[in-house]
Amino acid sequence: MQSTDFGNPIHVESLVRQIHAKSTRPLTLMEVCGGQTHAILRYGIDQLLPPHLRIVHGPGCPVCVTPAETIDRAIEIASAPGVIFCTFGDMLRVPGSQSNSNANDLMHAKSQGADVRVIQSPLDALRIARAESQNTSPGSPNRQVVLFAIGFETTAPATAMAIYQAKELQLDSFSALVCHVLVPPALDAIFADVDHGIDGLLAAGHVCTIAGDHPYHRLADQFNLPIAITGFEPVDLLRGILNLVEQLEAKPTSYRVDNLYEHIASAEGNLQAQRTVETVFAVCDQHWRGMGSIPQSGLKLQPQFASFDASSRFPQRKLPGEQTSCCRAADVLRGKIRPIECPAFGTLCDPNHPLGAPMVSAEGACAAYFLYQALAPLNPIKLNPIKLTSSELTQSESPNPKDSLSP
Amino acid sequence: MSTGDWSCPVANHSSDTITMSHGAGGRLSAQLFDDVFARNYPSPELMAKGDSAVLDWTAHDRLAVCTDAFVVQPLVFPGGDIGKLSVYGTVNDLAVQGAEPVALTTAWILEEGFPIAELAKLAGSVGQAAAECSIRVVAGDTKVVERGRAHGCYIATTGIGRLRPSVNLSPQAIRSGDCVLISGPIGDHGMAIMSQRSGLLFDPPLLSDTAPLHRMTLELVDKVPGLRCMRDPTRGGIAASLNELATACGLCFEIQEASLPVRPQVHSACELLGLDPWIVANEGKLLAIVAPDEVELSLEILRSHSIGSLGAKIGTVHDLYKGLVIARTLYGTHRIVPMPAGELLPRIC
Numbered sequence A: 001m002q003s004t005d006f007g008n009p010i011h012v013e014s015l016v017r018q019i020h021a022k023s024t025r026p027l028t029l030m031e032v033c034g035g036q037t038h039a040i041l042r043y044g045i046d047q048l049l050p051p052h053l054r055i056v057h058g059p060g061c062p063v064c065v066t067p068a069e070t071i072d073r074a075i076e077i078a079s080a081p082g083v084i085f086c087t088f089g090d091m092l093r094v095p096g097s098q099s100n101s102n103a104n105d106l107m108h109a110k111s112q113g114a115d116v117r118v119i120q121s122p123l124d125a126l127r128i129a130r131a132e133s134q135n136t137s138p139g140s141p142n143r144q145v146v147l148f149a150i151g152f153e154t155t156a157p158a159t160a161m162a163i164y165q166a167k168e169l170q171l172d173s174f175s176a177l178v179c180h181v182l183v184p185p186a187l188d189a190i191f192a193d194v195d196h197g198i199d200g201l202l203a204a205g206h207v208c209t210i211a212g213d214h215p216y217h218r219l220a221d222q223f224n225l226p227i228a229i230t231g232f233e234p235v236d237l238l239r240g241i242l243n244l245v246e247q248l249e250a251k252p253t254s255y256r257v258d259n260l261y262e263h264i265a266s267a268e269g270n271l272q273a274q275r276t277v278e279t280v281f282a283v284c285d286q287h288w289r290g291m292g293s294i295p296q297s298g299l300k301l302q303p304q305f306a307s308f309d310a311s312s313r314f315p316q317r318k319l320p321g322e323q324t325s326c327c328r329a330a331d332v333l334r335g336k337i338r339p340i341e342c343p344a345f346g347t348l349c350d351p352n353h354p355l356g357a358p359m360v361s362a363e364g365a366c367a368a369y370f371l372y373q374a375l376a377p378l379n380p381i382k383l384n385p386i387k388l389t390s391s392e393l394t395q396s397e398s399p400n401p402k403d404s405l406s407p
Numbered sequence B: 001m002s003t004g005d006w007s008c009p010v011a012n013h014s015s016d017t018i019t020m021s022h023g024a025g026g027r028l029s030a031q032l033f034d035d036v037f038a039r040n041y042p043s044p045e046l047m048a049k050g051d052s053a054v055l056d057w058t059a060h061d062r063l064a065v066c067t068d069a070f071v072v073q074p075l076v077f078p079g080g081d082i083g084k085l086s087v088y089g090t091v092n093d094l095a096v097q098g099a100e101p102v103a104l105t106t107a108w109i110l111e112e113g114f115p116i117a118e119l120a121k122l123a124g125s126v127g128q129a130a131a132e133c134s135i136r137v138v139a140g141d142t143k144v145v146e147r148g149r150a151h152g153c154y155i156a157t158t159g160i161g162r163l164r165p166s167v168n169l170s171p172q173a174i175r176s177g178d179c180v181l182i183s184g185p186i187g188d189h190g191m192a193i194m195s196q197r198s199g200l201l202f203d204p205p206l207l208s209d210t211a212p213l214h215r216m217t218l219e220l221v222d223k224v225p226g227l228r229c230m231r232d233p234t235r236g237g238i239a240a241s242l243n244e245l246a247t248a249c250g251l252c253f254e255i256q257e258a259s260l261p262v263r264p265q266v267h268s269a270c271e272l273l274g275l276d277p278w279i280v281a282n283e284g285k286l287l288a289i290v291a292p293d294e295v296e297l298s299l300e301i302l303r304s305h306s307i308g309s310l311g312a313k314i315g316t317v318h319d320l321y322k323g324l325v326i327a328r329t330l331y332g333t334h335r336i337v338p339m340p341a342g343e344l345l346p347r348i349c
């Protein structure tokens, strides 16, 4: 692959050297973005760090925090006659609460006849609804199109836009099952726990391009926490980690938010996107899978859009089942443990038989660890892999694999 | 037989869409055979219209047989269509076994209402592709299912090939120290289809790599005695093929990501759709495992074919770990590449 696609190995090398030179004591850093979790594991960034630097992963995957009851509702609505249920592909295999039922995820509901369609954007669902409403052929009654609207600050504007347009178009056949969540209140919940054990936070730049960086300034002040706003590429992540190490090693009286993400146009974020979200949604308390109810951490439809709420349009018949599981998603999502520290990891729980949502979603921490596992017994780092120059790397072939892989 | 008093509403001779009668074995079936299939791939065996095709065979030649089904959506995609794909896919299954493709059968499962003009185009593709590969379509079948049951059409094939006399390719022949070669950039077919389905446009456009591999593979078989094993990494991409090989031979495949060719468009499409090029399907790529001292010769052969011009050595085989595929990243770190779960890319071939 081209080195430009990945971030320049020479930059990586220099950042890794600086981190090793500056880091003197054990630190735990948390990132809260599924894309960052993915990149850290995909490129083995954690293997490049000194052993006393620990990276844990917060509630950075919207699929993982969608409550089991909401999955149950999604299955129930998708299975109702005449419904076209539109969802992101990641949600298909997330288990609901009916662990002994044979339709405990949307994939099974689909195999039993539900019309579940995978979309890339909430606006795809609107397009399907418009096409359905124009279908005037006799004998085919207009079908209800339901959008499973999940995601963080980054996807909320597109959902808001879809619902706003549906109202403008008087598209009565469209509705949304809304489970949008907001990152900063969840971080409040994590850091309010005095034993949170986290020294610094890597924040996701693309969330700030929408929501602005002010929620992070408040967090930094309130919990006296160093925060680095950064991107997904290896170089971005290492710059973020270096920034946190420098802040923490300097031991100032107060820590700050540093924005290392050049793409942020303004500290306020995208005001137009925020206005669209505020027009359609109001902030509400929200249940997070594995974390419980978090005040002011979710979005619900404003009264003038309430008729587009799928959860009131479709009657609820089934009550949520009892959840009995050894899944430690709650601890994973709070950064208390890393997925490999969960006893079920890779034994009872793998992507083919997920016990919890973090093992399903592409952005889930458990799935990322499973997908990009390192060879557990070896820690081949000690900076030696980076000794190659980038030109050596492009034609690289370790002449003797025993050199590079021996424990 | 008189058909004048049939009440069947679809007994229209000049129907321009497929009806249930086209699969009923009667006159419309015969007409479809003549107008569409025989016209596009008229092999002597097919034109003999027997219940089975009869092929001449030398007694001591070993036979390679493969079977495959094609359900790709959409039927026509950038760089190919289901007709071409079904021929090349079958040819490639024979080719990577070290066989010279000889004959092919095709079973078409058509949906009621499918336009005959579209079917004729797809049959034309089958004919062209078969001629290009010097393989004869020797037998076939057509069935029609109710509207809404087949999304246009499916094709099922069986391929028959003649093995080169001394060839014995298998994962068990792989030894520690062998090298892994690929004939070109990975993920083109899967991403061409996924990006068309999701409306992503690229400039230059992303085309499927669907192509026959047999000329390249036969040359390897004939000239490289240290050729151990070959694979055509289709569904599940190179991650699936390499894991199959690693499990079968009990050795470890260590792949250098820096050497792995990926087109920039495939890389961006994968980023956008949250996929990894390692698990994306190819339809015209060859993975070859060769003895270390025959790498240069093998690469020369790959690169002398247009479909192998970007061929590269991507890794080595060793015995430090049993049955594992390991990726070395650009930064010298590593990760285990698991067998893909695979259900996220339905109907890709």
Ligand code: SF4
Pocket: A326, A327, A328, A329, A330, A332, A339, A342, A343, A344, A345, A346, A349, A350, A354, A355, A356, A357, A358, A359, A366
């Ligand atoms: S590994 Fe599986 S069981 Fe353990 S926390 Fe992750 S999802 Fe839950």
